Amino acid sequence: xxxxxxxxxxxxxxxxxxxxxxxxxxxxxxxxxxxxxxxxxxxxxxxxxxxxxxxxxxxxxxxxxxxxxxxxxxxxxxxxxxxxxxxxxxxxxxxxxxxxxxxxxxxxxxxxxxxxxxxxxxxxxxxxxxxxxxxxxxxxxxxxxxxxxxxxxxxxxxxxxxxxxxxxxxxxxxxxxxxxxxxxxxxx
Numbered sequence: 584x585x586x587x588x589x590x591x592x593x594x595x596x597x598x599x600x601x602x603x604x605x606x607x608x609x610x611x612x613x614x615x616x617x618x619x620x621x622x623x624x625x626x627x628x629x630x631x632x633x634x635x636x637x638x639x640x641x642x643x644x645x646x647x648x649x650x651x652x653x654x655x656x657x658x659x660x661x662x663x664x665x666x667x668x669x670x671x672x673x674x675x676x677x678x679x680x681x682x683x684x685x686x687x688x689x690x691x692x693x694x695x696x697x698x699x700x701x702x703x704x705x706x707x708x709x710x711x712x713x714x715x716x717x718x719x720x721x722x723x724x725x726x727x728x729x730x731x732x733x734x735x736x737x738x739x740x741x742x743x744x745x746x747x748x749x750x751x752x753x754x755x756x757x758x759x760x761x762x763x764x765x766x767x768x769x770x771x
Contacts, residue, residue, distance in 0.1 A: 587762045595723035596743040597767045600736030601709055607731035610684025612708060614672045615728055619665035621704040622655050627663050629699055630654040636696045640677060640687040648674040706750035
């Protein structure tokens, strides 16, 4: 672990390789698991605001889940997440012709309907950020459904921090990322 500003960062995000391999996993991270995508408090307002423009991109099951549960849910611990369809798929999941899970929010963004790409937790994946009182923990979340992404990342020599560069800059800023690169170069 090392510190950058008010973050404690796992060395795994520098030392481990990762590159999403959607052709292999079919976007399983959006349809497997027991919870929706984590959301920051500020993102809950964005989710409400963008819903009318995202709705046309959603599957009918997603629309039903969102209209029954809301554009986000609050967990028993007070955290915010995207709602799920029958306890499985994220309500914002759509599928392409090959059956690969995609994000309706990102599709609306790609088509110029909204200016917000998607929740930062999704953008950062497989990096997870946990907020504590005095600092943020920045960690790699290993999940077996991403084994193909680890193999592809290793084959192409793409460390996690480079794979999620845009998202890390979005979350922590350019200066923070520059410091991360310095640490990465030191640890090589």
